[in-house]
Amino acid sequence: MNYQDLCALINEFVEGSTLNKVEEAGIKKIYSLTLVGVAAADDPLFLALKSPSVIGEHHLLPREWLPGAKAVISYYLPFSAEVREANRELGLPAREWLYGRIEGEEFNNALRRHLVEEFVQKGARAVSPILESRFSVVERRSNWSERHVAYIAGLGTFSLSKALITKKGCAGRFGSVIVALPLEPIPREYTELYQYCNMCGGCIERCPSGAIKREGKIIATCASYLETKIKPRFYPRYGCGKCQTNVPCEHKLPNLLL
Template sequence: MLTIIREIKSWMADIRNNAIEPGSDQPAFDEPLVGFASGADPLFEFLKEDIGPEFYWTPVEALQNAFPSIEVEPEEVSVIAWVLPQTENTRTAHRAATEMPSIEWSMARHYGETVNENLRRFVVDWFLSSLTEACAPVLLPDWSRAVSEKYGYASRWSERHAAYVCGLGTFGLSDGLITPAGKAVRVGSVVVRRECEPTPREYAKHNEWCLFHAGLKCRACMKRCPAGAITEEGHDKVKCKNYIRNFTAVYVEKEQLGFRVNSCGLCQTKVPCEFRNPMSLLEK
């Protein structure tokens, strides 16, 4: 699938598609990373059962939600996921933040997610133009948030988990996805009725690239979290959400952009996994 990788990178290289705010000549993200997984990968069934069998979609279920009349087997379906790395300018500004997000991060969170949404639509339309069924699960009308009995806040489709299956990274103590480009990223995904060669997963465990889970003393993301939502036990989603909704979103509205944005991400910068796989530090 070298063609779609080139198309994604070319689309993102156009500043008209990838501006940190409308009319800006500064990009929202650096060059994307792209990975693939088969719809028949057993991890997708595992995620459904583990997160919420009553609501979580497999790739086939997402595609059939978009195209109810089709009958499709998991082997015929692929997931394409991408990682959009935050720029050095955004990361540098955000490192200096302590309790409230930098304006650069808030813009990347708001306008950057519009970039990501438009990229999802571009990839879907690219496949549809060749009469190949494709959908972006998080853009489907039936996509919704949910509550997992095991994990709390969840949804019908997790793009971070899709990226994990697609070989793009593993999870850290804060629940963030640590990728080859680090944890300061946004993620997107599309399901397509086409067989694509899966990207090899260079890890065996879901948290393999996290220094803390590797047995080291790294607690950098814990120290960065102003809400105290990250502990050695993991990520408290309720504390995290409450802090963002009640404090940082209000701050963004009053002091930065004039409207509320669920912006924070302090745990994604000024940490060893900010812009790289931190396990590379051990190798050095």
């Protein structure tokens, strides 16, 4: 399978799946068309994720998930304009964002399953770690981080708000599939971890919990806000995303500050 066929396979699902909308919330489309990245399964950066200063020893290598793995496909699902724009007001999360966050992840899981099935049908072994029973989260650090994988696969760089900024912004979700099929890696167009973030501080101003500082994001503060202020009010949905909307990196690369 070449890169164009891979992008077509993913985007046909984005365009055609009935899960990419939420009738009860009036959302016609949760996600717009994807960006797709590819990394070699033996890219040395996967080993670097095992460092305690990055994620930790429990982060598994592609070949620990799938013996004989050759490539890792990572994709970015940008939230549609209707989901992003609804969340531009300050304060509580928009209804569209909450549905996008929860029903959107159900769509993402369906896409992960679809890709695995497509590869298996073509005779190639494939797994999506998030769907595996071995997937786990230890002290808020998972054993397969979609954002770190997306960085390795050439999709974008980290931001002050700890999102990943892609050429289609940071308001969206990531997914990945490991395959035992040789695919040409996509070259990374960056060399620095935070290269696409212009450090404008827009996300600091937007955050209702004060979790983002010039020095970085305090993940525990954000998590506590979601747990205590959002979940009880909006259960079974939750989310916030104010740091990803109405900011220069919402749906594109931010301009560099001169």
